[in-house]
Amino acid sequence: MSNDRLAALSAAGVSIWLDDLSRERLTSGNLxxxxxxxxxxxxxxxxxxxxxxLSDGAAYDEQVRELAARDADVDSAIREITVADVQQACDVFAGVWERTNGVDGRVSLEVDPRLAHDTEKTVAQALDLWKAVDRPNLLVKIPATEAGLPAITRVTAEGISVNVTLIFSVERYKAVMDAYLTGLEQAVENGQDLAAIHSVGSFFVSRVDSEIDSRLAATGGDEALALRGKAAVANSRLAYAAYRDAFSGARWDALKSKGAHAQRPLWASTGVKNPDYPDTLYVSELVVDNTVNTMPEKTLEAFADHGEVTGDQVTDTAGAAQQVFTDLEGVGIDLDDVYLALENEGVQKFEKSWTELQETVRSQLDAAK
Incomplete structure (x- = not known):
């Protein structure tokens, strides 16, 4: 039976995506x-x-045994395992993809995070992943690092749909949208069908509160402490205002007339990390049409149980949101340093996970030989 709270969220124009995938979720019918x-x-x-x-359960055992039998190396094994999951997920979502004319039914797969600061290798792997998965509803994830920006342009120009990840600041988000628009312009020159290209910009939410809240606690004082829990939502609301600006005007109109799609804002990192905050905070406070909210299952279940949709929470909130940042600077928060720290930490976390993934697959391959 369909969930009424999630139905209301969907009806408000929010595409509900799951921030998780596993072989077990696919084979059990859970997805x-x-x-x-x-x-x-x-x-x-x-x-x-x-x-x-990969570290949980036996769902991958058969494929690991097959990979071990032909002496696959660790990185190629990871590629085959993850591509297989993503292909199957793309097939599961094929009906959604068709019903929404390619807007939803999307599955994202990330380039190797160790390439986050290498434009050429990021582009090469994005092209490889697109060919390997060979599904029109794939989104290739590219990080919004300085090196990632030209990669976004070049990959988009090749007709590939991109999910830009690890966006923390509005300024970087503006650069991401510009990179996408430039990619669309180059795609026109390359003879690509713009209508087939989709993109989302993954703007990270909860990590902003975690970083700024810790700095506010260290600063101390009533004025600073009163600002805890406000930065992430305000940041996201300013990002939405930037999105509205980027996808309006003559430049966008020229592309739209050729069939281009705007790069939708995707709210990422929406699981609440501070137990003092409502566990649906980063969903209910960011309801606005034509956005995506990708949720860990825990957040999805929480919203299904007690989430509230009370209309558009984002449009025309930029003034109040900007005041939050004026106040943060007023108590000494260095926002540029916050965003730099978050980007570096984000890349490092994914690199660490990649190392753990390698170690898990290596041990499984060894055990299967």
Whole structure:
């Protein structure tokens, strides 16, 4: 039976994606169940998710044995395992993809996080992943690092749909949208069908509160402490205002007339990390049409149980959101340093997960020989 709270969220224009994927979720029919009952219309993955999936249970044993039998190396084994999961998930979502004309039914697969600061290798692997998965509803994830920005342009110009990940600041988000628009312009020159290209910009939410809240606690004082829990939502609301600006005006109109799709904002990292905050905070406070919210299962279940949709929470909130950042700077928070720290930490976390993934697969291959 369909969940009413999630139905209301979907009706408000929020595409509900699941921030998780595993072989077990695919083979058990759980993913189909989430589509049918929880309004899930897409999936995001990352190295941390795959590291967890591979270390849990026996769902991958048969494929690992087959890989070990032909003496596959660790990185190629990881590629084959993750591509197989993503292909199957793409097939599960094919009906959603068709029903929404390619807007949803999307499955994201990330380039190797060790390439985050190497434009050329990121582009090469994005092209390889697109060919390997060979599904029109794939999104290739590219990080919004300085090196990632030109990669976004070049990959988009090749007609590939991209999920830009690890966006923390509005300024970097503006650069991401510009990179996408430039990619679309180059795609026109390359003779690509713009209508076939989709993109999302994954703007990270909860990590912003975690970082800024810890700095506010260290600063101390009533004025600073009163600002805890406000930065992440305000940051996201300013990002939405930037999105509205980027996808309006003459430049966008020219691309739209050729069939281009705007790069939708995707709220990522929406699991609440501070137990003092409502566990649906980063869903209910960011309801606005034509956005995506990718949720860990715990957050999805929490919203299904007690989440509230009370209309658009984002449009025309930029003034109040900007005041939050004026106040943060007023108590001494160095926002540029916050965003730099978050980006570095984000890349390092995924690199660490990739190392864990390698170690897990290596030990499984060795055990299967």
């Amino acid at each position: 189909v169940e989430l589509i049918d009952e929880k309004h899930v219309v897409g999936v995001t993955t990352n190295p941390t998710i795959f590291a967890g999936a």
